[in-house]
Amino acid sequence: MFNKKPLADTTARRPSTGAQAKIYSRDNVARYSERARQRRRSHTIRHVALIVVLGVLLSATTAAGLWFATIMGKLGDSNVITDNLRRVLVDTDEAKDPFYVLLLGTDGRPGEDTYRADSIILARIDPTQKQATLISVPRDTKVEYKGETMKINACHTVGGAEAMVEAVNELCGVQISHYAEVSFDGMQALIDSVGGIDINATDDVDDPEHLDIKITAGQQHMDGATALTYARCRYTYADGDYTRMRHQRQVLGALANQILNNFDATKIFGLVNSLSDMLVTDMSVQDIVATVNAMRGMDVDGIYSANLPSYADDSTMIDGVSYVFVYEDELKEMMERVDAGKDPKGPNTMGLSDGSSSTIGDLNNNTSDDYANGTATSSVSSDDSDDSSDSSDSDYYEEPTGDGNGYEANY
Structure with missing residues (x-):
């Protein structure tokens, strides 16, 4: 037969009545209360810090978004970069594929609403080969635009950026992706x-x-x-x-x-x-x-x-x-x-x-x-x-x- 171990005497771990009196004395209750207050204060500080960090991140994200929107609004001035222009331009992957930019x-x-194209350059950019080509178009070049004979820089006055892209596409036999x-x-x-x-x-x-x-x-x-x-x-x-x-x-x-x-x-x-x-x-x-x-x-x-x-x-x-x-x-x-x-x-x-x-x-x-x-x-x-x-x-x-x-x- 197996010898069974005697059950542990749990009463041996219980403090005596005097010890219990010391542990749960009025002084110890005050100490526990202070520790509880410190833990609550620590939790509160961490929560506040987290809220502050999230607020800063949110503000930074909002500021970045506003900056981005402002920059895009300036770069893509709707008076120049119109929907008609975007329809004329062709899509490309600027980091991988060669593309043309006018x-x-x-x-x-x-403050001026009317101005002329003084310099016209067709650029081909090849990002994978790190190569570029610049072709100048004389501003007095004769073109036919919408059935009318004119200098190519006059297209800008007649039809804006869209007309310039169309004229250069036709003249040079290319498809332009971007305009600047x-x-x-x-x-x-x-x-x-x-x-x-x-x-x-x-x-x-x-x-x-x-x-x-x-x-x-x-x-x-x-x-x-x-x-x-x-x-x-x-x-x-x-x-x-x-x-x-x-x-x-x-x-x-x-x-x-x-x-x-x-x-x-x-x-x-x-x-x-x-x-x-x-x-x-x-x-x-x-x-x-x-x-x-x-x-x-x-x-x-x-x-x-x-x-x-x-x-x-x-x-x-x-x-x-x-x-x-x-x-x-x-x-x-x-x-x-x-x-x-x-x-x-x-x-x-x-x-x-x-x-x-x-x-x-x-x-x-x-x-x-x-x-x-x-x-x-x-x-x-x-x-x-x-x-x-x-x-x-x-x-x-x-x-x-x-x-x-x-x-x-x-x-």
Whole structure:
């Protein structure tokens, strides 16, 4: 038989009557009450702290939401970014797929409802290859819009951003995904907001009749006012508006270099905040940040650069108005290269291309006289040098006609 253990004597653990008297004495009741009050106070403090933290988070979320809504409201100014414009633009994944964006520089001033497109640049952005292409469209280019002959910058006056996108789509055979415009004052403020730009000014600027600032050629750091002056001057150059378009692409290249390679990435939302006061675009904050992050570290000198193959002379006058005519076949060939992500090998002055490479780096190494006189040098194309479709033989090149200065003044 198993021996059973005796039951524990529970009475041995009970305190004596005297001990019970001590444990439940009036003094101990007071001590327990104080401990209970401390526990309740601790719980209350934790609850209050939690409520405060939740309140702060809620306030921060609300503030962030209000900031985001304010920024989006400024960037997507409904007077410019209309439903009709959005219907014309095509969707794209800005972080993964190449896309086209139409960039307009306008002569608008605060409070003005009517203004003109002074600078027109079609940009192709390829985030996976960290490559960009800038194609300038002369503002006097002849187009047919809704059955009427007009200069392409007049489309902006007739039908706003939507008309500009439609006109450039038709002219260049592309589908534009995004639209952005900035005024002269906005560009000046934007450049100042990133600390200025470093640029090699290839030409002097000395035109006191139209511009207040003089610039001496050479590598230099420009503030917004100086950069804007460099991008606007045209009357003093042999090929006029074509030099101005080259300078504008140089300024855009230098601005891209400052933002992508020299700008503190932690300040990107501050930059977006500044942009919202200067830029009008259909791009969202997420689109802008995603594109900037995807393109960070790109070789800006390698940005492809060209203007439309085009000319202006006595034969391009219609009803007493001077237009710029495009070489349609050559433009089609150039845009096929652009669409394929290749060097456009397009011209950087009036006339046709000689088939040479065309980059921002090339613009930085040649003067307006080099381009006007046909003595500009270029870098070697790395991806398209054996392209038999380039037509780089002599019958592809045509000497420019006209002096490039016969355009209406838009100052």
